[in-house]
Structure formats: C-alpha cells, structure tokens
Amino acid sequence: MIFSEISLIEVLDLLGTFAFAISGIRLASGKNIDWFGAYVIGLVTATGGGTIRDLLLDVKPFWMLDATYLIITGVALFAAILFKEKLLRLGNTLFIFDTVGLGLFTTVGIVKSFDAGLPFWVCILMGALTGTAGGVIRDVLINEVPLLFRKDIYALACIAGGFVFFLCYQFNLLIPVVEVLAALTVIVIRVVAVKFHIQLPILNLDHTDAKREE
Amino acid sequence: MIFSEISLIEVLDLLGTFAFAISGIRLASGKNIDWFGAYVIGLVTATGGGTIRDLLLDVKPFWMLDATYLIITGVALFAAILFKEKLLRLGNTLFIFDTVGLGLFTTVGIVKSFDAGLPFWVCILMGALTGTAGGVIRDVLINEVPLLFRKDIYALACIAGGFVFFLCYQFNLLIPVVEVLAALTVIVIRVVAVKFHIQLPILNLDHTDAKREE
Amino acid sequence: MIFSEISLIEVLDLLGTFAFAISGIRLASGKNIDWFGAYVIGLVTATGGGTIRDLLLDVKPFWMLDATYLIITGVALFAAILFKEKLLRLGNTLFIFDTVGLGLFTTVGIVKSFDAGLPFWVCILMGALTGTAGGVIRDVLINEVPLLFRKDIYALACIAGGFVFFLCYQFNLLIPVVEVLAALTVIVIRVVAVKFHIQLPILNLDHTDAKREE
Numbered sequence: 299m300i301f302s303e304i305s306l307i308e309v310l311d312l313l314g315t316f317a318f319a320i321s322g323i324r325l326a327s328g329k330n331i332d333w334f335g336a337y338v339i340g341l342v343t344a345t346g347g348g349t350i351r352d353l354l355l356d357v358k359p360f361w362m363l364d365a366t367y368l369i370i371t372g373v374a375l376f377a378a379i380l381f382k383e384k385l386l387r388l389g390n391t392l393f394i395f396d397t398v399g400l401g402l403f404t405t406v407g408i409v410k411s412f413d414a415g416l417p418f419w420v421c422i423l424m425g426a427l428t429g430t431a432g433g434v435i436r437d438v439l440i441n442e443v444p445l446l447f448r449k450d451i452y453a454l455a456c457i458a459g460g461f462v463f464f465l466c467y468q469f470n471l472l473i474p475v476v477e478v479l480a481a482l483t484v485i486v487i488r489v490v491a492v493k494f495h496i497q498l499p500i501l502n503l504d505h506t507d508a509k510r511e512e
Numbered sequence: 513m514i515f516s517e518i519s520l521i522e523v524l525d526l527l528g529t530f531a532f533a534i535s536g537i538r539l540a541s542g543k544n545i546d547w548f549g550a551y552v553i554g555l556v557t558a559t560g561g562g563t564i565r566d567l568l569l570d571v572k573p574f575w576m577l578d579a580t581y582l583i584i585t586g587v588a589l590f591a592a593i594l595f596k597e598k599l600l601r602l603g604n605t606l607f608i609f610d611t612v613g614l615g616l617f618t619t620v621g622i623v624k625s626f627d628a629g630l631p632f633w634v635c636i637l638m639g640a641l642t643g644t645a646g647g648v649i650r651d652v653l654i655n656e657v658p659l660l661f662r663k664d665i666y667a668l669a670c671i672a673g674g675f676v677f678f679l680c681y682q683f684n685l686l687i688p689v690v691e692v693l694a695a696l697t698v699i700v701i702r703v704v705a706v707k708f709h710i711q712l713p714i715l716n717l718d719h720t721d722a723k724r725e726e
Numbered sequence: 727m728i729f730s731e732i733s734l735i736e737v738l739d740l741l742g743t744f745a746f747a748i749s750g751i752r753l754a755s756g757k758n759i760d761w762f763g764a765y766v767i768g769l770v771t772a773t774g775g776g777t778i779r780d781l782l783l784d785v786k787p788f789w790m791l792d793a794t795y796l797i798i799t800g801v802a803l804f805a806a807i808l809f810k811e812k813l814l815r816l817g818n819t820l821f822i823f824d825t826v827g828l829g830l831f832t833t834v835g836i837v838k839s840f841d842a843g844l845p846f847w848v849c850i851l852m853g854a855l856t857g858t859a860g861g862v863i864r865d866v867l868i869n870e871v872p873l874l875f876r877k878d879i880y881a882l883a884c885i886a887g888g889f890v891f892f893l894c895y896q897f898n899l900l901i902p903v904v905e906v907l908a909a910l911t912v913i914v915i916r917v918v919a920v921k922f923h924i925q926l927p928i929l930n931l932d933h934t935d936a937k938r939e940e
Contacts, residue, residue, distance in 0.1 A: 324931060326875070332926035334882060335875025349782075354563075354573055359782055362848045383932045420576045434653070439862070441871045443655045447540070447549025454548060498546035503538060504597045568777075568787055634790045648867070657869045661754070661763025668762060712760035717752060718811045 307402070314399020315367055317392050318344040319374035322436045324386065329440050333375065339439055341371045346432035351407050351424050355414050397488045401481035404429040404456040408463050408480065409473075422460030429456045429484070451491035451498070459484035521616070528613020529581055531606050532558040533588035536650045538600065543654050547589065553653055555585045560646035565621050565638050569628050611702045615695035618643040618670040622677050622694065623687075636674030643670045643698070665705035665712070673698035735830070742827020743795055745820050746772040747802035750864045752814065757868050761803065767867055769799045774860035779835050779852050783842050825916045829909035832857040832884040836891050836908065837901075850888030857884045857912070879919035879926070887912035 322343030326336040345361045352359045361367045378385055385392075407428025411421040430446050430453045437444040446452055463480035471479070490496065536557030540550040559575045566573045575581045592599055599606075621642025625635040644660050644667045651658040660666055677694035685693070704710065750771030754764040773789045780787045789795045806813055813820075835856025839849040858874050858881045865872040874880055891908035899907075918924065 323929070327929050327931040329871055330928060331871065331875045332877075332928050334926050335872070336929040338875065338881070353567055353781055354576075356570065356572070356784065358784070362782075362844060365845075365847055368847070368851075378931060379929070386932055416576060417579075419579055419582070423582075438652055438866055439872060439875070441655065441869065443543055443545065444549070444653060447545045447552065447653070449546075453552070498548050500544060500546050501537070501541050501550040501593070503541040503592060504600055567781055568790075570784065570786070630790060631793075633793055633796070637796075652866055655869065657757055657759065658763070658867060661759045661766065661867070663760075667766070712762050714758060714760050715751070715755050715764040715807070717755040717806060718814055 310398055310402050311406075312366065312370055313395045314402050315344045315370045316374050317395030317399050318403075318432060319371040320378065320385070320392055321396060321433070323375055323378045325436060325440055325442075327378075331440070333379065336378070337371060337375045339436055340374055341368065342439065343432045343436040344371055346435040347403060347428040347430060348407070348432075350431045351410065351428045354424065354427075355411060355416075357410075357414070393492070397485050398481075400429045400452075400456065400488060401459065401484035404459050404484050405463070405477050405481045408460055409477065418464045422457055422464070425460045425463075425480075426453050426456035429453070449497070451487060451496055454498075455484045455487035455491065458487050524612055524616050525620075526580065526584055527609045528616050529558045529584045530588050531609030531613050532617075532646060533585040534592065534599070534606055535610060535647070537589055537592045539650060539654055539656075541592075545654070547593065550592070551585060551589045553650055554588055555582065556653065557646045557650040558585055560649040561617060561642040561644060562621070562646075564645045565624065565642045568638065568641075569625060569630075571624075571628070607706070611699050612695075614643045614666075614670065614702060615673065615698035618673050618698050619677070619691050619695045622674055623691065632678045636671055636678070639674045639677075639694075640667050640670035643667070663711065665701060665710055668712075669698045669701035669705065672701050738826055738830050739834075740794065740798055741823045742830050743772045743798045744802050745823030745827050746831075746860060747799040748806065748813070748820055749824060749861070751803055751806045753864060753868055753870075755806075759868070761807070764806070765799060765803045767864055768802055769796065770867065771860045771864040772799055774863040775831060775856045775858060776835070776860075778859045779838065779856045782852065782855075783839060783844075785838075785842070821920070825913050826909075828857045828880075828884065828916060829887065829912035832887050832912050833891070833905050833909045836888055837905065846892045850885055850892070853888045853891075853908075854881050854884035857881070877925065879915060879924055882926075883912045883915035883919065886915050 319340035322340035323336045326339040331339070345359075345367050349359045349361065404425040408421045408425035410428075411424040412418075416424070433452075434444040434446055437446070459480040462483040463476055466476040466479050467473075533554035536554035537550045540553040545553070559573075559581050563573045563575070618639040622635045622639035624642075625638040626632075630638070647666075648658045648660055651660070673694040676697040677690055680690040680693050681687075747768035750768035751764045754767040759767070773787075773795050777787045777789065832853040836849045836853035838856075839852040840846075844852070862872040862874055865874070887908045890911040891904055894904040894907050895901075
C-alpha cells in the first residue's frame with residue numbers, strides 16, 4: 299500500500315476490513331473456537347469475497363499483493379481479546395464501518411470486473427459477491443445457515459449499487475463520481491433497511507416434510 | 513445463446529438448469545431463508561458444479577458468457593413462490609428434468625475437459641463434479657450433510673457415463689453419438705437406482721464415540 | 727509419478743495422503759454417509775489443501791497430473807471397510823503418518839509458492855493452507871465446526887515451519903536441507919503439542935446471546 303492522494307479510499311478499506319474481521323471474530327466467539335480459529339474466520343470474512351472474485355476473474359488474489367489485510371485482522375483479534383464486551387458495545391460504530399466497507403468492497407468488485415471487460419450484469423454480480431461472500435464462508439465455517447440468506451437487505455443493497463453504477467456511467471459521469479454514488483447507494487439502502495427493519499419475505503413452500511425427498 | 517440447429521441440447525440445458533435451481537429453492541424452503549437467499553441457493557445448485565469445473569480448467573466460468581442461467585433461476589424462484597405446493601406435486605416431472613440435466617451436465621463436463629487435453633480419468637471426474645458439486649454446495653449452505661453422500665446412486669451414475677463415453681470413443685463412434693450414449697447411461701442408471709432403491713452401503717467403522725479424537 | 731532418486735519424498739507423500747484420506751473416512755463414519763461419500767470426503771481431505779493452493783497460484787491442480795492420489799484414497803477406503811476397528815486401533819501409527827504428511831504437504835506448499843515468486847509471508851500462508859485446508863473442507867462437508875479451529879496446535883505448527891524455512895534460507899543452507907528442517911519443525915511442534923496437550927485459549931467475548939445480532 300502506497301501513501302498517496304487516494305488515501306481516503308485506503309482508510310475506508312482498512313476500516314471496512316477491520317469491521318468485517320471483527321464480525322467474523324464476534325461470531326466465532328462462544329463456539330468453542332480458539333484464538334487461531336477466530337483469526338482465520340476473521341480473515342476469511344474480510345478477504346473471502348474478494349478472493350472468490352479474483353479466482354473467477356483469473357487474477358492474483360488481492361491479499362497476496364499487500365500484507366495489510368493480514369495485519370488488520372491481527373489487530374482486530376487483538377482488540378477483541380483485549381476489550382471483549384467493550385468492543386461489542388461499539389455496535390453502532392462497527393455497523394457503520396461494516397456498511398462503509400460493504401459499499402466500498404462492492405464498488406471495488408464492480409470496477410475490477412468492469413476493467414476486466416465483463417458485461418455489466420456480471421460486474422454487478424461480482425460486486426455483490428465481493429461484498430457478501432466472505433460473510434457466507436464465515437457462516438459456513440461456524441456451521442450456521444448464512445445470515446445473508448435470512449436477515450435484512452444486504453446483498454440487494456450491493457445489487458442496487460451496481461445498477462446505480464451502470465446507470466450513472468451511461469450518463470457519462472466521471473468514474474470517481476460514479477464510484478462514490480454506487481458506494482453511497484449501497485450504504486444508504488443498507489442503513490435504511492436496518493433502521494426500518496425492512497426484510498424480504500421468508501420462502502416457505504409447504505408445511506409437510508416432503509422437502510428432502512428430491 | 514444463439515438459436516441454431518443444436519437447440520435440443522439448449523432446451524435440455526434450460527430444463528436441467530430449471531430443475532437444479534428448483535431443487536435448491538425447495539431445500540431452502542422451511543429453513544427461515546428469504547427469497548433472495550433461495551435465489552442464491554438455486555443459482556449455486558444450478559451453476560456451482562460447472563463453476564468449480566471451469567476454475568479447475570482455468571477457463572472463464574460459463575455463466576459469465578450467458579445470462580440465461582441467472583434468468584432461468586429467477587423464473588424457477590418465481591414459479592416456486594407462485595405455485596408452491598402445486599410445483600412440489602410435479603415431483604416426477606422435476607425428477608425427469610433433474611435427471612436429464614444430470615446426464616447433460618455430466619457430458620458437457622467430460623467434453624469440456626477432454627477438449628482441454630486432460631487424461632480420461634480426469635475428464636470422468638470433471639464430468640461427475642460438473643453434475644454433482646452444485647448440490648453439494650447447496651447442502652453445505654443450508655447446513656446439512658450433502659445428500660450426495662447419503663442417498664441413492666447419483667455420482668456413480670455420472671462416473672459410469674464417463675466410462676461409457678471413453679469406451680465408445682475407443683470404438684471410433686461419432687462424437688455426438690458418444691455424447692448421447694454417455695448422457696443416456698447417466699440417466700438410465702439414475703432412474704433404475706431410484707426406482708429400485710439401489711443404494712450403496714453406509715460406512716460405519718465402529719460404535720464407540722472415539723471417532724473425533726483424531 | 728516417476729520412480730527416481732527422490733523416492734523417499736514420494737513414499738512420505740503416499741503415506742501422508744493415506745493418513746489424510748483415512749482421517750476423512752473415519753470422520754465420515756457414523757454420519758449416515760455411504761461408501762462413495764466416504765471416498766469423496768477422504769479424497770477432499772487429502773487433496774483439498776493442495777487444490778486450493780494451486781487455484782490461488784493459478785497452476786493446474788496437482789492431482790490432475792497423477793492418478794496416485796485417487797488410487798491411494800481408494801486403498802484407504804478399502805482398508806477402512808476391511809479392517810474397521812482394527813484400523814482405528816492403529817491410532818498412533820496413523821497419527822505419525824498424518825503428522826509426517828502435514829510436514830511434507832506444508833513444505834511442498836511453501837516451495838511451490840516460493841518458486842512462483844510470491845513474497846515469503848504469502849508462501850508461509852500457502853504452506854499452512856496446503857497442510858490444513860483439506861481438513862477444514864472435510865469438517866464443513868460432515869457439518870461440523872472445523873477441528874482446526876478448536877483443537878490442538880496444528881496450523882501454527884505449519885506457520886512455524888514456514889518461518890524456519892525462510893530463516894534457514896537466509897543463512898544460505900542448501901534447499902533440500904531447508905526443506906527437511908521446515909518439515910521437521912512442523913512435525914516436532916505438532917507431536918509436542920499433542921503429547922503435552924498444548925492448546926490455544928478459546929475465544930469467548932461475552933456470555934450474553936447478543937452475538938448473532940450483527
């Protein structure tokens with residue numbers, strides 16, 4: 299990571315990584331998981347989405363180029379062990395970091411896929427994947443049905459951000475402006491959805507237990 | 513997708529994708545999963561096997577080239593929400609679609625790997641992987657031990673299809689004929705196994721609970 | 727696999743693969759999983775770590791070049807079915823194989839990443855990933871929180887082996903010597919940790935059930 303004029307994005311990237319790592323470490327807690335396991339789950343939460351994106355794009359995984367993500371996750375684990383409940387009481391602050399991270403990661407995913415020459419609907423999907431897949435792997439590792447599938451508007455915010463990105467791009471706005479608008483869309487939708495408890499309907503096709511007869 | 517003379521394969525591909533997506537959506541139902549989650553699980557069931565195959569082959573994942581798979585999954589979700597139990601009562605029809613899809617996906621996996629110059633035993637494995645890995649990821653996401661490991665002859669049908677493929681190829685049959693025979697093998701074995709409840713033995717090494725002491 | 731002067735490494739590789747496959751098959755037992763499922767879980771345990779490593783390195787997965795790994799896993803399943811409890815009573819022998827395999831797989835992962843020109847900290851990570859990711863996938867497939875995150879010093883032994891590798895490399899030791907020292911470090915730390923029940927602390931941030939409110 300080079301200190302340069304784009305350092306605001308870097309700061310947001312670090313905060314987002316920290317918040318994602320903390321979300322992994324928090325959910326690992328109380329599951330009989332040791333410090334090392336918590337570190338791995340934090341790391342996977344923070345970097346899993348971008349890693350799958352990079353594998354699909356056939357480029358070198360981003361965290362191989364920059365040890366920052368490993369270090370930030372270490373700081374997150376250290377903070378979690380040191381401050382325990384105090385850290386958890388920062389719920390709102392962490393939510394803001396997490397949401398900013400989601401907006402940023404989604405936008406990075408869109409831009410990286412767009413630069414790779416993929417069609418717009420693949421880019422939108424890759425943006426959502428970048429933002430959400432880490433949390434899905436986290437939940438698989440701690441042996442839960444992914445929160446993403448059960449709670450709040452999360453991935454849909456990423457997808458809306460993707461559509462805003464390509465809509466603004468059509469209007470020939472400057473790329474940095476397009477990026478900011480896409481990220482803001484993700485953030486605003488996520489905040490509004492959580493604040494007003496907006497959720498999608500649960501899918502329940504029947505009440506018999508014939509469901510696993512495939 | 514271009515409309516051309518090979519449209520029968522395309523129709524089968526769509527039906528197979530639809531059936532695989534429905535199987536994901538059905539199993540997601542009743543697990544406190546929302547519409548979006550059901551869509552993702554349906555999509556992963558339908559495209560997961562081919563995606564892992566393409567990652568292993570180091571080629572661009574097939575669904576990035578053609579939005580059909582995303583759309584079909586959307587149609588499957590829409591149909592599931594609209595028709596609910598009625599859809600589930602189509603059990604036999606869905607089973608046929610699913611089985612045809614399995615035969616087709618397996619054959620596509622074999623051919624794609626064969627064209628990539630891989631040895632025959634890798635191609636057979638990749639065929640089985642293409643047909644079955646989506647269902648494994650589906651079951652991991654809904655937090656169950658994969659059905660593939662527990663029930664019916666499923667992957668073995670794919671592997672038998674693979675052997676038939678290379679056997680027929682040795683006899684210099686025309687490639688389209690070889691493909692049809694391989695797919696039919698998968699379909700027939702699967703249908704026979706389900707009809708006559710042919711299953712592999714369950715593995716049970718001991719009755720103590722020393723098993724997780726590794 | 728070509729018989730040559732490096733056959734000791736090959737023998738260790740086979741023993742390690744066998745032990746890893748057995749660990750997958752053992753844990754599959756008693757979970758209502760059939761022979762085929764046990765084979766797949768054994769195979770994934772033995773080859774999963776190296777496969778993820780090769781995907782991240784963007785090289786052809788190692789098991790595509792050599793059917794040995796498939797065959798060894800078949801032998802392991804056959805041995806498990808044939809000898810049942812007798813096999814499990816070989817606990818100590820299997821532990822030695824498993825530990826030697828861990829040391830070897832870790833070192834192979836480091837060397838392969840190093841040859842790909844990656845920075846040392848990525849190589850250390852890739853070594854640990856090669857040694858441990860198969861077991862993590864195994865536990866995800868049998869629907870358990872990965873043992874790796876809960877028990878004993880395992881991945882940390884791999885990481886220590888990685889540091890020893892690069893430390894020795896700095897001192898210009900011959901590469902084969904560096905490799906042996908790295909593998910021995912992994913093996914010794916693992917054996918000592920298990921013998922003296924050295925474990926990392928469990929992470930437990932709070933005692934409320936607010937943890938999944940994210």
